[in-house]
Amino acid sequence: MAAAGYVSDEGYARMRGASLRRRGLGARRIAQDLGQAGIAADLRDEALGSQREARAAALALARKRRLGPFGPRDEAGRIDPALREKQVATFLRAGHPLPWRARWSMQRANAKRKTGFMKQTIKTGLMGAVLALAGGMMACSPATADAGHHKSDALAAPSGAATVHPISGLKVIPLAIATKTGRHEFRVEVAVTGEEQEKGLMFRTAMGADEGMIFPMEPPRMAAFWMKNTVIPLDIIFIGANHRVLNVAANAVPYDLTPLPSTGPAAAVLELNGGRAAQIGLKPGDRIAW
Template sequence: MLRERLRECGFMLVAGLAVVLAACGSADAGVRGTDAGGNGEQAAEAGAGAAAQAVELVPLRVGGIEIQVEVADDADERQRGLMYRESLAENQGMLFVYPEQRILGFWMRNTLIPLDIAYIDREGRIVDIQQMEPQTTETHDSAAPAMYALEMNQGWFEANGIRIGDLIEF
């Protein structure tokens, strides 16, 4: 079902398993987690419920390492992100997909686990990697325009030798 949704949004399959991401979804605020209109309680309820639901994972390769990611490709999914989660399995993460390339900003409000974030341009190249501490409102802006953001457990990119300039195989 997710692959059908991705195709409808302009995603195309390349070489069987590789997916080249194209622009899709609705525009939203530049900072994930922004409580537009003060709906923090609604976000908390949605976040808690989302953690209990079954999650569909999609395979990606980062530096030759296969990982499994949840895809957040609409405004609600991007805003909720990994909020209220108590853990994230090894080699699992969340890929945020934006409709256009731009400077992206993330914060960790209501996010309970320390994360790393890799900002990725439309060609799939990592343009920035940052560490983010849990439950903070410090904004982590991408160093360059990005169309995707990949959140993994803190230290994952360094432990696996992933650096700025590396390619993500979608």
């Protein structure tokens, strides 16, 4: 009587062959596997006998139904998808892998289906993106009531030829300020170099109501001004990189050495006559263009 757990070579060959057939391996691959396991040739042939019989029956049925191993075709010689499915089922029932041409045709059909699905998915995605973009543009478009607000928010630089100031010799350019009271235009001297900015409006005894001096700063930085040797009171206006007013040091006292700082990085500093900023209603956030 065989010991518990013992399996004969014949039984092992049958079980191993059946297992490999379920995995879809062919007769040659199964024979190689059994040979490596040390199974005798006669037992390998016996284990593969049932598979060979099943394959022969499947091929005979395929020929009878005009499904040959090179792909199922109808009476006109064209490949019929319905017949292909029958051939696939026949070979699978026989426990044999599909002929390579049948596998190739199936892979090609699956690739076409995937390509069609991908094209449809991409097309749907693009349509959705276009609709979403159109919806976003409609949602972001301002209403009629807001249109005037955005128009007033934009401030065009004033036109006019640059001239030279008769006292300082600096270039004079037009400058515009937009406040709640409206648009206000000035003619301002431009102090560019370090020496020009250090001198500024020192020793000047008078300045026109619509005149001033601007100090461009590149790159924008924290700034602080004082009134050393400055005879007239000034409004010192610190301007950010977006051309909006950061803060205003109003009515700076002549000759005062107290530093008057900006509240943020300034791209320019504008000096007007003392009290002029209050007259035009200038506040932080107002725009200045030059």
